[in-house]
Amino acid sequence: MTTALKSAPKNPPAQISADTLPASGAWATDARADAAGRLADMGLPTRRDEYWKWTKPDSLISAQPDPAEAFDYGSEAPIFDPIDRVKIVFVDGVFDADASDPLDGEGLEIERLADAAARDIHWAKDLYGVLEARGQTPVVRPLAAYNTAMATDGVVIRVTGQVNRPVSIIYRHEDDTSDAVLHHVIRVEEGAKLTLLENGAAAARFSDVTEVDVADGGEFHHIRAQGRCHDRQAITHMFARLAAASVFKSFTMTVNGKLTRNECVLELLGDEGVAHVAGAALGDGADDEFHHDDTVFVTHDAVACESRQVFKKVLKNGAKGVFQGKILVKADAQKTDGYQKSQSLLLDEDASFQAKPELEIYADDVICSHGSTSGAIDEDALFYLRSRGVPPHIATDLLVLAFLADAIEEIEDDVIADEVTARLDGWLARHRG
């Protein structure tokens, strides 16, 4: 059932030797070598793997990325522009000091991974590749191990207080053939709070791993905007470990993008923790294919924790949506409240949706449930709006936004939520008919 580590991988990776790993200090060299070892044991993903049956891994593991032309935004302001934030800019995976703000802030320690990795001792040692390695059981995630071994840069953030200005990572994409591998490590200390924003196409092919460790009573909020550049491909992993009474909330908006797979692996290890993951994906396969995959694994290993998975997909012109979600409730995780929702709205006959909402429950005093639906726009609702004089395209847009509302509601900050809604509106306006 679960993909256990096999001694002989079906698809062995090209040999990663010590001299191909990015040069680092002692701790990072060890972490990279361990990750390379994990990858060698598990092998690269193939279509025969249970968790890759609906998404082709081929273009994510090829030697060279498929070229992707940089997107011309024209006069369009990038998302999150109106928000006061600490900006950190990577261009095709390379840190851009001139475009970035000074790496500091009250209650914040920010460093580049490249700098932290160069040192012989660093606090990130206890997290880098550590949460990723924990997240490899019971389901292997070889591309995350690859990232830990090969990541060239990223940010390392320690949050010690209530940080009011969000930290914003902006990924610019300029080079048509760039292949970026970034890895971030975030530690939210006891009672501290951070909001992390991410946006931009990043590269022709982008591999991103974020490891987040939230201490007792800490809060981590994450809002990510992907896509816009249609040709780019992305594989992202979020590994989070949550202590008692901590809060983790992550929302991802994806508008277009040939291939996106977002994996999120959450562990609730302290009592009364809260973990929410949400996503709104809109895809139009008219010009090129659109394939969007959300793969989520939430483990409840403490008492009275709450988890939510809310994923919505709006698909048209052959766009494909995939949802693979799982809630695992361990025997001691009594009073768990887990809910998983995966819904797709298919705007035409060619769109398709595949879902596997799984539950694995070993505790008896829990509320765990899931709902998954797929279908076309509700003709009755459309008729209702049209009979009141609403033009058809506006009526459709209204119903699509209403469909996405549950996911957007997962964003706590109203200003950011409005910014996201405006972008979704923009997509709808561009993709009418």
Place this chain on the structure above:
Amino acid sequence: MAGMDKMNVKEGVEEETVEAVKSLAGTYKYGWETDIEMEYAPKGLNRDIVRLISEKNEEPEWMTEWRLGAFARWEKMVEPEWAMLDYPEIDFQDQYYYARPKSMEVKPKSLDEVDPKLLATYEKLGIPLKEQMILAGVEGAEDVPAEGRKVAVDAVFDSVSVGTTFQAELKKAGVIFCSISDAIRDHPELVKKYLGSVVPVSDNYYATLNSAVFSDGSFVYIPPNTRCPMELSTYFRINAENTGQFERTLIIADKGSYVSYLEGCTAPQRDTAQLHAAVVEIIVEEDAEVKYSTVQNWFPGDENGKGGIYNFVTKRADCRGDRSKVMWTQVETGSAVTWKYPSCLLRGNESQGEFYSIAITNNHQQADTGTKMVHLGRDTKSRIVSKGISAGVAQNTYRGLVSMHPKAKNSRNFTQCDSLLIGDKCGAHTVPYIEVKNNSSRVEHEATTSKVDEEQMFYCRQRGMDEEEAVALIVNGFAKDVLQALPMEFAMEAQQLVAISLEGSVG
């Protein structure tokens, strides 16, 4: 079920539910053994054994070749590991693949000639092999007016069919109901045409094994525009030790026909696990309807998990014709290990598939069961209602597939699967696969008491019920749906389950 007395049952689970599960899984009533002289094929599995089974059944050459072809494929296959089941490796060479009571060596011409020991066995199981007005001997049935209801029974004992009742009366209606070995001899044209057409020889590991070594089973043919005059039933009994039972059932419902088919099964209580790998194929032509109901009550193993039946079953219905309909109802209470996914291929336009299941696991039982609804024709409908109940240290998994193909326009699926855990040492799991490839179809998958139909809730609330009462009413209504889908004969047995409410259930 000493274990459950000490178990901490969560608040909110009704006493009645616990009692009902206890009484069901308490003592295995059918664990006795018939002392009868048996004749075995040598232990192990090879081409010679396959030939021997074919010879014993006096089969024509084409059938022998078919089996050998299956065996050759099986040898190249690997046992699947994806189910959430954990059992010691099965030594397929340490089994008997054919066991027949000595007295069956010369096939009895009528039920009067059958060994009285065998007849007594079925009598004791509550399945009298007599042509009389019967309600298949189910406990409590005497309270129900029989009103001339008849059930024809095909009784399978280890590897052979002992006899089939009411054959003459069925023949008058044009219905063929006999053992599959008789059908291979007497109706080769039908068997050749349909055998393996729904579950191909190489479908999966256990089905391929079954294709090579099946020894007997039932065959049903309902001619066009015929309503089968009585319910048909097969009762499977495993008696011999270290012997696998591999039965094959083939049901063909021709255009406009109707049949209700019941299946029951039991086995003696033993310390060693025994293998059961069956295949059921159903062909449903235009406007035909088949109801297939099972109460699976194989020996589940003792409370320490010793012994029990390993039950690997492939059941599939092919709704070939337009407006054809199939309904699977199963009450799964037995077996140490259950691996079973009764499926519907909805090929015909406007065809319908339904799956109602209650799976109860206790002690060390493990069940990985569910259904597949494959929508291929337009305007097809399917409904899945599955209730899993786990107690002791048992594991209960619902695994299902709903697939809407691009041509299955305007199709509809509704899935509801609930689980209940009694005690804190067991597990309940849900693994649904949903694949939607057109947008005019609607697929809904739900799994919680709090997500009951809002209109129904509103209706109840409006009439003054509080929320809890309303939910209880609606959910109980749902559980009864499964039970009411059972024919009278099984409903009696399943009535013990009606008390089970799904309060506190998890998806």
